[in-house]
Amino acid sequence: MTIRVLFFAYLRERCGAERLLTVPEGASVGAALRLLREQYPVLADASLRVALNRVYVDNTDPLHENDELALIPPVSGGSPSAGTEQPTPCT
Amino acid sequence: MYVITSDPINLAAVMADVAHPGAGGLALFVGSTRNENDGRQVERLEYEAYGDMATSEMAAIGAEMRRRWPVLGVAMVHRVGVVPIAEASVAVAVAAPHREEAFAACRYGIDTLKAQVPIWKKEHYADGSRWIGACHARHEHHAHDARRDEDRG
Numbered sequence: 001m002t003i004r005v006l007f008f009a010y011l012r013e014r015c016g017a018e019r020l021l022t023v024p025e026g027a028s029v030g031a032a033l034r035l036l037r038e039q040y041p042v043l044a045d046a047s048l049r050v051a052l053n054r055v056y057v058d059n060t061d062p063l064h065e066n067d068e069l070a071l072i073p074p075v076s077g078g079s080p081s082a083g084t085e086q087p088t089p090c091t
Numbered sequence: 092m093y094v095i096t097s098d099p100i101n102l103a104a105v106m107a108d109v110a111h112p113g114a115g116g117l118a119l120f121v122g123s124t125r126n127e128n129d130g131r132q133v134e135r136l137e138y139e140a141y142g143d144m145a146t147s148e149m150a151a152i153g154a155e156m157r158r159r160w161p162v163l164g165v166a167m168v169h170r171v172g173v174v175p176i177a178e179a180s181v182a183v184a185v186a187a188p189h190r191e192e193a194f195a196a197c198r199y200g201i202d203t204l205k206a207q208v209p210i211w212k213k214e215h216y217a218d219g220s221r222w223i224g225a226c227h228a229r230h231e232h233h234a235h236d237a238r239r240d241e242d243r244g
């Protein structure tokens with residue numbers, strides 16, 4: 001079956017905004033992520049959440065035909081006040 | 092209203108959206124673009140959203156605010172695209188019978204929006220740019236990773 005995969009922020013710049021991915025019938029979110037990691041080395045160490053059809057899900061959730069799987073890098077966050085922990089800058 | 096927009100945020104319209112005859116207090120938080128971060132001079136900021144999911148996540152946060160406090164009106168607006176320094180990038184407005192509830196709900200709203208809603212920020216400097224939070228090293232820890240870590244297998 002085929003699902004649509006969306007990339008955002010720095011992942012969009014590296015992988016493109018979206019693509020179709022063929023996965024085995026009954027595959028889970030985690031299985032799709034493993035396939036994607038094989039094709040995009042940048043995902044290997046990526047800190048990600050995943051959303052399925054615009055809802056955050058776990059890796060065990062099953063996929064269905066035409067699902068929209070979004071890879072969500074850390075969101076913009078921002079520190080509530082001075083002195084709180086900042087994200088580590090990328091170098 | 093739960094809105095993602097590429098236009099400047101109209102704060103008067105945001106406040107008007109939550110106005111309510113039973114409200115004794117309206118709290119408004121506005122996040123604005125800052126010219127400095129980590130000691131680097133920021134020339135402009137750029138925001139990107141997963142639009143459909145961002146508005147549905149905002150609505151879910153608004154529903155939770157109404158569950159926790161006697162909220163009479165909620166509005167959340169986030170700007171996307173390039174936002175010049177010192178302009179509003181996000182606004183959260185809350186109307187409630189009393190100021191304590193308005194402040195508390197507004198604080199919860201902006202904090203949860205920042206942690207949950209799929210919106211990303213790119214800082215542009217004189218000599219380059221970077222996505223905030225975009226580090227992808229395994230040692231990096233973000234609050235949301237601790238809650239729902241990804242499959243490492």
